[in-house]
Amino acid sequence: MKKKNFFSILVMLFAVMALSGCATLLSKKQTVTVTSDVDGAQVYKGKKFVGITPLTFQTKSAKSTFTVTKEGYEPQTINTSVAIRWNTLWNWLNGFYPGWLIDLAAGSTQKYTKTDYFVSLKDASINDEYNKENQHQYNTIAFEQVAGILVDAAAAGIAEGQQRQAEINQQKAEKEAQLRAEQQARIAQNNQQLAELKATSTRKVDNSVSTRSNTNSQGSYSDADVYLLARLIYGEARGESYVGQVAVGAVVLNRVASSKFPSTVSGVIYQQGAFDAVEDGQINLQPSQECYNAARDAMNGWDPSGGALYYFNPATATNKWIWSRPMTLTIGKHRFCK
DSSP states (O other), X not given: OXXXXXXXXXXXXXXXXXXXXXXXXXXXXXXEEEEESSTTOEEEETTEEEEESSEEEEEOOSSEEXXXXXXXXXXXXXEEOOSOEEHHHHHHHTTOHHHHHHHHHHTOSEEOOOOEEEEOSSOTHHHHHHHHHHOOOOOSOOGGGHHHHHHSHHHHHHHHHHHHHHHHHHHHHHHHHXXXXXXXXXXXXXXXXXXXXXXXXXXXHHHHSOOOBOOSTTTTOBHHHHHHHHHHXXXXXXXXXXXXXXXXXXXXXXXXXXXXXXXXXXXXXTSTTSOHHHHTTGGGSOOOHHHHHHHHHHHTTOOTTSSOSEEEOTTTOOOHHHHTSOEEEEETTEEEEO
16 A cells, blocks of 8 residues: 555545544533522623622534623622634644644543632632632643553544533533532521511511401401501512502402402412512511501401402513403502402
């Protein structure tokens, strides 16, 4: 065989081995994880919103700039190196021909970089040091392995790519399982805090408001009922007209009178998922005198809602069921229905 033909075949063999070793890596996006010491921080890639920390996403970009921000904190920018590095080109430009041939023969022309990034919004001084430490690139090919690599280059290139892909898949599965466990733990903690908040609120009412029956025209409602209803009106309808505030109070009392709901003011108000003000804690705000008056007027029998059992804000409501209820009227931002 002529030397020229032998050299051509050798070059073609190296090219095939390099492509076979890189094919798996080239076909996959890389998974990037961004965490912060402030949960719920917003992550942007350029001007595009990516998600909320802790965040895991995929990208093919050779270099990406991500901005992590949250209200009350100074925005922080991280420069990631998440793509696959061209070691062959680097070695060639530097005149390191043995390393170039080794990379090509082993199918190792491209390697993954570090893809976990931590961004501190509380102490920005640690970001540069942390990211610099974790963005290094690496090769698995050592110079002393030249002889072995040249012998079984084709098999090693394919096996290495498959093994690396298996490791990446395993790491991804473990990370996703960890994130799910952390999310479930946070949900459980939030539910516990909400239950404690409700219990504390109830104790405050019992300790600070006399539970004697109100002997005025409010019938059998106690002072505690008046106070609780005023708080609910303040949390749900402050900023609405006075008629709109009375209508919200009337909906609560209409539910008390209905067999479909609990038979007490506190039972209706604290029914699971019944009112946003209970869910987000605004029920614990101190009510205004106007809301006290609205609560008393509703208890005295004024019902501007027309006997409604529900109300909602059409501009924000997403529940399909509430839109199906028969409407009685609209007061301010609230639509009342049965």
